[in-house]
Each structure stands twice: as C-alpha cells, then as structure tokens.
Amino acid sequence: xxxxxxxxxxxxxxxxxxxxxxxxxxVNAGEIVSLIGPNGAGKxxxxxxxxxxxxxxxxxxxxxxxxxxxxxxxxxxxxxxxRTFQHIRLFNQMTVLDNVMVGxxxxxxxxxxxALIRPPWxxxxxxxxxxxxxxxxxxxxxxxxxxxxxxxxxxxxxxxxRLEIARALVSGPKLLLLDEPTAGMNPHETxxxxxxxxxxxxxGHSILVIEHKMKVVMTxxxxxxxxxxxxxxxxxxxxxxxxxxxxxxxxxxxxxxxx
Amino acid sequence: xxxxxxxxxxxxxxxxLLALALILPAIIKNQYHLQVVIFIGIYAILVLSxxxxxxxxxxxxxxxxxxYGIGAYASAKLMMEAGLNFPLxxxxxxxxxxxxxxxxAKPTLKLSGxxxxxxxxxxxxxxxLVLQSWMRFTNGPLGIMSIPAPSVFGWEITEKVDYYYLILxxxxxxxxxxxxxxxxxxxxxxxxxxxxxxxxEAMGVHAARYKTQAFVLAAFYxxxxxxxxxxxxxxxxxxxxYINESFILLAMLALGGQGNLIGPVVGAAILILVPEIFxxxxxxxxxxxxxxxxxxxxxxxxxxLGGKAYSLRxxxxxKKKEKEYIRGDKFLPEEQG
Amino acid sequence: xxxxxxxxxxxxxxxxxxxxxxxxxxxxxxxxTFAHGEIYMIGAYVGFEMIRLFAPxxxxxxxxxLVITAILGVVVEILAFHFxxxxxxxxxxxVTIGISILLINLTQLxxxxxxxxxxxxxxxxxxxxxxxxWGVYITYLQIAVLTVTVLLMAFLYLLINRTKLGMVIRATxxxxxxxxxxxxxxxxVFSTAxxxxxxxxxxxGVLIGVYYNLFYPTMGQLYGLKAFSASVVGxxxxxxxxxxxxxxxxxxxxxxxxxxxxSMRHMVSFLFMILILLIRPGGLFGGRELIQxxxx
Numbered sequence: 001x002x003x004x005x006x007x008x009x010x011x012x013x014x015x016x017x018x019x020x021x022x023x024x025x026x027v028n029a030g031e032i033v034s035l036i037g038p039n040g041a042g043k044x045x046x047x048x049x050x051x052x053x054x055x056x057x058x059x060x061x062x063x064x065x066x067x068x069x070x071x072x073x074x075x076x077x078x079x080x081x082x083r084t085f086q087h088i089r090l091f092n093q094m095t096v097l098d099n100v101m102v103g104x105x106x107x108x109x110x111x112x113x114x115a116l117i118r119p120p121w122x123x124x125x126x127x128x129x130x131x132x133x134x135x136x137x138x139x140x141x142x143x144x145x146x147x148x149x150x151x152x153x154x155x156x157x158x159x160x161x162r163l164e165i166a167r168a169l170v171s172g173p174k175l176l177l178l179d180e181p182t183a184g185m186n187p188h189e190t191x192x193x194x195x196x197x198x199x200x201x202x203x204g205h206s207i208l209v210i211e212h213k214m215k216v217v218m219t220x221x222x223x224x225x226x227x228x229x230x231x232x233x234x235x236x237x238x239x240x241x242x243x244x245x246x247x248x249x250x251x252x253x254x255x256x257x258x259x
Numbered sequence: 260x261x262x263x264x265x266x267x268x269x270x271x272x273x274x275x276l277l278a279l280a281l282i283l284p285a286i287i288k289n290q291y292h293l294q295v296v297i298f299i300g301i302y303a304i305l306v307l308s309x310x311x312x313x314x315x316x317x318x319x320x321x322x323x324x325x326x327y328g329i330g331a332y333a334s335a336k337l338m339m340e341a342g343l344n345f346p347l348x349x350x351x352x353x354x355x356x357x358x359x360x361x362x363x364a365k366p367t368l369k370l371s372g373x374x375x376x377x378x379x380x381x382x383x384x385x386x387x388l389v390l391q392s393w394m395r396f397t398n399g400p401l402g403i404m405s406i407p408a409p410s411v412f413g414w415e416i417t418e419k420v421d422y423y424y425l426i427l428x429x430x431x432x433x434x435x436x437x438x439x440x441x442x443x444x445x446x447x448x449x450x451x452x453x454x455x456x457x458x459x460e461a462m463g464v465h466a467a468r469y470k471t472q473a474f475v476l477a478a479f480y481x482x483x484x485x486x487x488x489x490x491x492x493x494x495x496x497x498x499x500x501y502i503n504e505s506f507i508l509l510a511m512l513a514l515g516g517q518g519n520l521i522g523p524v525v526g527a528a529i530l531i532l533v534p535e536i537f538x539x540x541x542x543x544x545x546x547x548x549x550x551x552x553x554x555x556x557x558x559x560x561x562x563x564l565g566g567k568a569y570s571l572r573x574x575x576x577x578k579k580k581e582k583e584y585i586r587g588d589k590f591l592p593e594e595q596g
Numbered sequence: 597x598x599x600x601x602x603x604x605x606x607x608x609x610x611x612x613x614x615x616x617x618x619x620x621x622x623x624x625x626x627x628x629t630f631a632h633g634e635i636y637m638i639g640a641y642v643g644f645e646m647i648r649l650f651a652p653x654x655x656x657x658x659x660x661x662l663v664i665t666a667i668l669g670v671v672v673e674i675l676a677f678h679f680x681x682x683x684x685x686x687x688x689x690x691v692t693i694g695i696s697i698l699l700i701n702l703t704q705l706x707x708x709x710x711x712x713x714x715x716x717x718x719x720x721x722x723x724x725x726x727x728x729x730w731g732v733y734i735t736y737l738q739i740a741v742l743t744v745t746v747l748l749m750a751f752l753y754l755l756i757n758r759t760k761l762g763m764v765i766r767a768t769x770x771x772x773x774x775x776x777x778x779x780x781x782x783x784x785v786f787s788t789a790x791x792x793x794x795x796x797x798x799x800x801g802v803l804i805g806v807y808y809n810l811f812y813p814t815m816g817q818l819y820g821l822k823a824f825s826a827s828v829v830g831x832x833x834x835x836x837x838x839x840x841x842x843x844x845x846x847x848x849x850x851x852x853x854x855x856x857x858x859s860m861r862h863m864v865s866f867l868f869m870i871l872i873l874l875i876r877p878g879g880l881f882g883g884r885e886l887i888q889x890x891x892x
Contacts (some may be wrong), residue, residue: 051461053457053460053461056365063551072460073457073460073461074461074463074464074465074466076461077461077462077463078463080459081398082462082463083461085458085461089455089457089458090454090455090458091450091451091454091455091458091459092454092455093450093454093518094447094450094451094454098447101444101447101462102447102448102450102451102462103462103463105444105447105448105451105462105463105464106462106463106464106465107387108444110443110444110445111445112440112445112472113477114437114440115440115443115444115445116436116440118439122443125444126422126443126444129444150591167462168462171462171463260796313686319685319689321689321693322775354718365788366874367874368874370873370877372685373628373685374828374873375879376628376689377628377824377828377869377873378869378873381825381867381869381870381873382870384821384862384863384866385863385866385867385870388859388862388863388866389863391859391861392859392863393859496780502817502821503697506697507691509693510694510697513690537809543701543705544696545697545701546697546701546705548694548697549694549695549696549697549698549701550694550698551694552690552691552693552694552697553675553691553694553695553698556680556683556687556688556690556691556694557675557679557680557691560683560687582782
C-alpha cells in the first residue's frame with residue numbers, strides 16, 4: 001500500500017543551522033502518527049515543510065503520490081492537508097462560526113460576481129458550509145456551539161485550541177497535522193482531546209500529531225517518530241519507543257518513558 | 260406575527276434612514292447645503308472603497324486618490340472625446356480605474372507590509388505628475404473644463420436635486436454591493452487575511468488572489484466616485500487628486516472607524532460637515548484633518564465606530580435564516596477541570 | 597556637462613541628507629515618518645528667519661535649525677512612536693501624516709501661504725559669488741552646500757561607527773528588546789535617533805532654502821517624498837545606500853531636464869522607487885527583508 005504522506009530525505013537549513021537533516025517518514029491512511037522529540041528537535045519545522053509555509057531546502061514531500069514541495073500553503077490545504085499551530089493563530093476578531101467557515105474557503109465557488117448577483121446556488125453553498133461548520137463544531141459537544149457568535153479572542157485557551165482543530169477539520173482533510181493540541185490543557189481537557197483525536201481518525205482522517213505529553217502519545221498513537229536535533233533517531237510502535245534506549249537517553253535524559 | 264411584518268420591523272432603522280434620505284431635498288432647500296450633502300456622498304463612496312483595503316484586508320494604501328483621479332479623467336475623456344453616454348462613461352471610468360488597480364496590485368502585492376504602502380504612494384505621485392505634465396491629453400495643470408452634465412436614459416441631470424438623487428443611488432448601490440460581497444465567502448476570506456495571513460493560507464485561502472480582487476474592487480468604486488465628481492463639478496485638475504486628497508480620505512477613515520460599513524460614511528460626513536458648520540474653521544480645514552488623524556490614532560485607534568461588525572443586513576433578503584444555536588451559555592460550567 | 601553634474605550633485609546631496617534622516621529613523625525605530633519633509637521645511641524657515649532677523653550667516657542659520665528641528669523631532673517621536681509602541685505599524689504612519697498636514701498648515705498660518713525670499717542685500721553678504729574651473733562656473737553657495745553635506749555625512753558615519761552612542765543606536769536598531777535587557781535606555785536612543793535624523797533634515801532645509809532662496813509652506817512635501825524614495829531605493833536600512841541613491845536621483849533629475857524631458861524631472865525618484873520595489877525590494881545594494889513572514 002502506498003503511504004498517504006511520504007517524506008523523503010527532507011533537509012531544512014537556516015543559514016548553516018540544520019533544523020532538519022535528511023528526515024524520512026510516512027503516514028499511512030487511517031493512521032495516527034506521533035512526532036515527538038525535545039524542544040528544538042525540528043518538529044514544527046517539519047510541519048512547515050509539509051504545508052508549504054517554509055519549503056524544505058532539499059528532499060521531497062509527496063502526498064498521495066503527488067509532490068507537495070514548492071506548492072504554496074493554500075494549494076497544500078486544497079490537496080487535503082491542513083494543520084493547527086503551536087502558538088494558536090485564530091482570526092481573533094472574527095466569530096467562532098466564521099473562523100470555522102474560513103476553513104472551508106477552498107471548497108467554495110462563490111466569487112465576486114456570484115456574490116453580487118447571488119444565484120440560488122450561492123445561498124445553497126453558504127448554507128452547506130454553515131451546516132458543515134456546525135457539524136464539526138458539534139464534535140466538541142457544548143464547548144463551542146453555544147459560543148458561535150462570540151469573537152474568537154474571547155474564548156478560553158482550551159477552547160481556542162479546539163477551535164483551531166475545528167477550523168482545520170471543516171474542509172474534510174485527508175491528513176490533519178496537529179501541533180501540540182493539548183499544550184496548556186489540564187488532564188481532563190487533555191483526555192477530551194485524546195478522545196477527539198480517535199474520533200477524528202474514525203471519521204476517516206489520518207493524523208500526524210506533535211505532542212509532548214507522553215501519556216497522550218502512548219495511548220493515542222499507532223506509530224511514533226522521534227526527532228532529535230533535526231534527525232530521526234527512532235521510529236516504531238509505542239511499546240518499542242518506550243523501551244528504546246537511544247530515545248530514553250537522548251530525549252528523556254535516562255528517565256523511563258510511558259506510564 | 261407574520262414574518263413579513265417582523266422583518267419589516269427589524270429593518271425599520273434602515274428603511275427610516277432611506278426614507279429620510281429620499282425626502283432630504285424637500286427639507287434642505289438651500290442649494291449650497293445640498294451641494295455639501297452631495298460631497299458627503301462622493302467621499303462616502305471613496306472612504307468605503309478605501310475601507311475595503313485598509314479595514315478589511317489590512318493593506319495600507321496611502322495613494323487612493325490616484326484611482327479617484329483616474330476615474331474622473333477617464334470619465335471626462337470618454338464622454339467628451341469618445342462620445343459615450345454617461346452611464347457607459349461612468350462604468351468605463353470604473354473599469355479603467357479597476358484595470359489600473361490590477362496593474363498596480365498584481366506586481367506589488369507580493370511585497371510585504373510597508374513596501375506595498377510605499378508603492379501606492381509612488382503610484383499616486385506618478386499619476387499626479389503625469390496628469391500635470393501630459394499637456395496634450397490632460398491639459399496639464401489647467402485641467403479639463405466644461406465637462407458635460409450627465410443624463411441617464413433620458414433623465415437630464417442638471418439641478419442639484421438631480422445630482423443628489425444620482426449620488427444617493429450610487430451610495431446605496433455601493434453599500435448594498437459591499438454588504439453582499441462582505442457577508443459571504445469573499446468577505447470572510449478578506450477578514451481572515453487581515454487577521455492572520457499565514458494561518459489563512461494554511462487553511463486554503465488564496466491570499467494573493469483575494470488581495471488583488473480587493474484592490475481591483477476598491478479601485479473600481481473610487482473610479483465611480485471620480486466619474487461622478489468630474490460630471491458634478493464639471494472641472495477637474497490634477498490638484499484634486501494629489502496625495503493630500505489621499506490623506507484626507509485616511510483621516511475620514513481613521514475618524515469613522517474601519518472594518519465595517521457605517522464608520523466610513525460617518526467619518527466622511529463629519530469631516531465634510533464640521534468645516535462647513537463652523538464657518539470660521541473653513542480656513543483651518545486641513546488643520547482639522549491633521550488633528551483628527553493625530554488625536555484619533557492616539558486616543559481611539561479604532562475610530563468612532565471601529566472594532567465592531569455592524570450589520571447592514573436587510574434581513575428581508577435572506578429569509579431562510581438558520582436557527583441560531585444559543586443554548587443557555589451561562590449554565591454551562593466554564594472549563595471544568 | 598560638468599556644470600550639470602555639479603548642479604545635480606548639489607541637488608542630490610540634499611536628497612541624500614534627507615534620505616539619511618529617513619534611513620536612520622527607519623533603521624532604528626522601524627517606523628516610516630511622513631513628517632520628515634515638514635521638518636525640513638521648518639528648518640528652512642528657521643534659517644530664513646535667522647538670516648533675515650539677525651545676521652546673514654550660514655553658521656548661525658544652521659545652528660538654529662539644528663536646535664529647533666531636534667526639538668521638533670523629539671516631539672514627533674513622542675507623539676507618533678513613544679505612545680504607540682504596541683500599536684500596529686500603520687498607526688504611527690498615520691500619526692506622522694497628520695503631523696505633516698498640521699505643520700504645513702500651521703506654517704501657512706504663521707508665515708502665510710506665499711513664497712518668501714531673503715532680500716538680495718542680505719543674500720550678497722552670504723558670499724554669493726562664483727568662480728571658474730575649466731570653463732565652468734561654480735557658485736560658492738554650491739561649494740558650501742556640498743561641503744556641509746559631506747561634513748555631515750562624515751560626522752554621521754563617525755557617530756554611528758566610532759562612538760559609544762553609535763554603538764548603542766546600532767544595537768537598538770538590531771534588537772531593541774535585547775538592548776533594553778542589556779540596560780540600554782531605549783527610549784532615549786529612539787528619541788536621539790529621531791532627533792539626529794530630524795537635524796539632518798533641518799540642515800538640508802537651510803541649504804536648499806538659501807540655495808534657491810525660495811521658502812513656502814509646502815516646500816517640504818515633494819522634497820520629503822523624493823528623499824523618501826531615495827531612502828527606499830537605497831534599501832531603507834542602509835546609510836551608504838541612501839547617500840548613493842540620493843546623489844543618483846539628483847544627478848538623473850538634472851540630466852532629465854538637460855535632455856529636454858523636464859516634465860519627467862519630479863517623476864524620476866518615484867519611478868526609481870517603484871522599479872526598485874518591483875525588481876529588488878532590498879534596495880540598490882540588496883538588503884534584508886524588513887518584515888518577514890512570521891514563521892511558527
């Protein structure tokens with residue numbers, strides 16, 4: 001089976017500093033893969049290379065057998081790869097609903113002229129987008145739905161993280177990249193995200209997630225990739241990684257991984 | 260209560276305002292006063308179009324008077340030399356202005372932040388200098404005189420009252436079309452780009468295309484305003500489209516507040532009215548504009564009506580509204596831990 | 597030919613002085629000021645009044661202009677930058693536009709909108725003679741303008757590169773937060789940089805005012821915008837770049853007039869600017885992008 005996302009020998013230079021060095025990995029359809037590693041290991045840089053935010057210096061990223069490198073971010077999104085950000089980047093002055101609806105932008109057809117003339121299909125499209133957004137928001141139970149018309153900047157921290165996920169999810173991406181989705185959340189909220197990640201997978205999206213909380217990583221992942229100083233040092237099932245001596249030494253400073 | 264009456268009631272303020280605008284000439288008998296109101300209309304369109312860039316997409320254009328000027332000259336030329344009738348000349352002026360908007364936007368939009376602003380400044384200056392020195396086409400600093408009065412499908416526009424209704428129509432059309440554009444995919448994308456372009460692009464928003472479209476639209480509206488100005492004043496010269504004019508538009512936008520459709524109109528109205536009402540201020544007009552810019556930016560950066568998304572939606576036009584999800588927000592435990 | 601070159605260099609050196617001010621201010625504060633042309637204009641008027649009221653002395657005029665424009669610069673800095681440190685970029689820019697409008701119109705109130713000139717009786721005492729080199733007439737005034745400009749540039753170069761103040765300014769320009777953490781009083785540095793930039797503008801005003809002997813309230817507008825283009829052409833952050841660009845624009849303008857394209861004269865700088873923005877946004881000598889895409 002062809003992997004959904006294939007990363008081959010990706011290197012990213014920042015003027016001599018190698019943030020990523022010959023990293024290769026795959027994500028298969030229907031998989032939850034975790035990307036872990038100490039701070040500065042190059043995890044977010046890898047996300048940026050995949051989504052076109054920062055093209056890699058060398059190497060290739062292919063998605064469903066088609067190259068993703070050198071595509072601008074909006075085309076990567078249109079191909080079915082969306083992401084969330086480590087430091088939340090919502091459209092703060094827009095309402096919760098509008099934030100999510102923007103996520104569906106590249107699926108829309110309404111242009112300037114159709115917006116002016118408003119043929120019936122424009123209203124239909126608008127309704128559909130709205131309904132889709134509401135459906136996605138309902139995945140979060142009563143967290144976001146009651147706050148539809150609030151500005152995004154008024155939301156609590158955890159809700160902003162949830163909203164980012166909703167925004168990335170609404171266009172129905174084949175692959176969702178989550179950058180520390182549980183950062184700053186308490187155990188209860190974290191558990192909610194863990195359940196959500198599983199739910200999203202069951203709805204047919206593959207997931208690549210950067211995560212620091214070992215408990216989350218060990219419970220949610222099908223496979224784990226470990227980066228350190230821009231290099232991939234290990235890859236395998238959660239159990240293998242938990243007992244991998246190199247990972248324990250390099251990443252955990254000798255402490256045992258896992259519960 | 261039947262929905263028809265309910266929507267009617269909901270739209271009462273809009274309808275009342277429109278009705279007031281329609282009977283205004285009956286109230287204002289003084290021709291000069293009416294002229295002032297007409298100028299408010301022209302500036303309302305201009306500031307609204309500037310708002311599309313500065314308020315919605317977050318591009319700072321400081322050379323917007325260039326498009327105003329292009330519209331004015333194009334319309335005068337189209338009518339006087341190409342022999343087009345007024346509606347065609349006005350649409351042509353809008354399109355030509357939009358074309359220039361495209362030519363400016365296409366290469367410069369890849370520039371980031373301040374560089375784009377500088378390009379609009381350079382464009383405004385170059386346009387002014389071209390208007391001033393291209394004697395054969397623009398008649399240089401002397402300008403173009405005796406521009407013909409417009410007539411729309413047999414309606415001869417000669418009196419101030421006629422001009423008033425024409426500009427009222429244009430302002431209403433501007434508001435109506437902008438409202439339609441902004442309350443759908445297009446408007447959402449513009450706001451998203453303003454809020455966070457990087458995130459918007461990661462979500463699949465083609466920022467460069469939307470920005471170009473916004474630029475072209477803004478130039479179009481400004482061109483229409485320019486066309487009206489040319490046929491209303493009947494005399495145009497480069498001085499009316501100097502960089503100072505752009506600065507005045509910025510002051511109006513700063514006062515009224517950007518990012519919604521009411522602020523620009525209010526800003527334009529106040530800054531036209533204040534020097535007129537306080538006759539003694541007439542001489543210090545520019546001082547008023549300068550002070551407004553400085554004080555508003557220091558004291559209330561978002562402008563009088565900024566920072567809020569006022570809706571001009573005529574709910575009569577979209578009856579099939581979805582049920583709002585409001586489910587007793589306050590009863591929910593806040594982020595239980 | 598040679599005469600035109602001298603004329604162009606005289607003109608260009610004034611653009612360069614103004615552009616240096618822009619560049620210094622932008623480089624340190626990352627802020628575009630549109631009031632610079634008006635500070636230049638105020639400098640010119642101060643020089644005019646000094647010569648008219650006190651003595652026909654270049655030195656006195658320049659000294660007075662230095663003091664007044666430095667104070668004005670600090671006022672502009674406080675209004676447009678100090679209070680708006682956390683505001684978006686745009687806000688400061690709009691404030692400076694407002695200040696520019698205010699200064700022009702206040703000047704108009706005080707001195708009237710008409711063009712003023714220094715009476716010739718006084719002007720003669722300024723040693724307005726000329727001498728001949730290789731069959732070309734050069735006025736002492738041109739020599740004075742060029743000399744003052746070169747001296748100021750040398751002074752600025754030494755100040756920035758050889759003194760402790762210069763070091764502090766450079767550090768603040770690179771990363772003001774880091775400089776602040778190192779104990780630099782960045783507020784003072786910002787004000788100082790703005791004051792120095794404004795003083796350069798003020799001197800340019802005196803020089804050009806006396807050179808053409810024309811003083812009017814909007815004299816700074818076109819000059820300011822042109823010098824600003826010069827700064828952009830030079831790379832916005834590069835002091836040598838803005839000097840070269842200023843001189844270049846001055847010379848090209850003069851030759852444009854000589855070649856019969858006098859209507860193109862004022863357009864030169866703006867065309868240069870747009871061209872540079874399109875093909876080489878980093879400026880003549882390349883530079884770094886000022887506003888980078890914020891990576892996550």
